[in-house]
Amino acid sequence: MPDLSPPPRPEQTFFADPALDRLMGVTMALAAEVYVLRSRLLALESRMPGAASESLVPDEDAAAFVRRLCEPLLGEQQARGPL
């Protein structure tokens, strides 16, 4: 049977070199995987003997994770140096 499904449409690009668009996709996919693994790990650790009684708030933990991940996108020096 011939495949009659419509061909996929090429993804939009936003950088001068489309290689960057695709690499951003890989980076964000990896970041999402790391966050999923982090969530699993935190869930396991919370069940261990002696675990802290105060658990993380998931939404706050996600926001802090994303801040650490995305901060370089702002392009700001963290310690004052030459421009």
Next chain:
Amino acid sequence: MRPDADSAAHQRFVAAARAYWRGPLFRELYREAQAAPDTAATLTTHRYFAWLERHLQRMKYSGPRGLSAIAQRQRDDLLAQVAGPLPPHLLALDASLAAPDYWTDHDIHQQPGGLRDELGAFVYREAVGGGVVGTRGLHERFAARVVRDRRVKRVLDLGCGFGRSTVAFAQAADQAHVDGIDLSESCVTLAAHESPEALRGRLAFRQADAAASGMPAGAYDLVTSTMLLHEMPESAVRALIAETARVLRPGGIVAHLDFLPPADPVLRLLFEGHARRNNEPFLLEHSRIDLAQAYADAGFARVDVVAFDEEDGALAQPPRAWRLPWHMIVAEKHA
């Protein structure tokens, strides 16, 4: 929907990334762009802003932990939620309804299958639960403003989706009967099944096209829509205006809540980019219509267009976060 733990974590990551995108990253872009608004599109920060807008939406809907896949894994349970009996007046489906091409050619909002899929309404409801268009209380705020100081007994809600706007109008106009229509079988079905018991006697949902509704002529005091016009091409919006004039009684009101381009050049750049990035191919078309002329031609006495603050402080300058440029478009038919 009840996602598994990994999918819930994935969605939490995407939601947090979207909050970063529309907050800190937007504010940095807006600050940088003030120096040269005309070339803001070439800023590196703009490129990242654009990429994240496009692809965080993709990550929300698509892939094994996207909302579409989550819904598919719960298919039987979700469909069981809308399989029970309803009062006969509450839901009318039309299997013969010919869906317009503009509705079938694109997956609006990057939702795979759009609202044409039988699970589409469940996915959409989950997607707007929080985020740019999911501001809590938006529908209630709009409905309260529209019906304030007006006696409204019969309302038609065009493109009612899964019924949030329809219910909001039934609550705001506490004696009114409200009909909600939408092209999507999934949406009107979910709307009917999830409508509050206490309001069901004053609600009805029907699968129909807002541009040719088939509803009775001159029957409504108020015709409304929320986030509908920008999803239709210009020809369909013009047909909708004519249809609105047909179903309204003399002196009746039409009130749309939708998006119009901002005057601020940087916000306008981002709004116009949003059209393509969010799969909204008609977002800019209705803003090209001379609304005053179009409504005058259709028999309306006046049309008012005012910015709408979806939450307190939303219109603050400089903007605190990227937001869609909500506007109320209100017209009154000749008495």
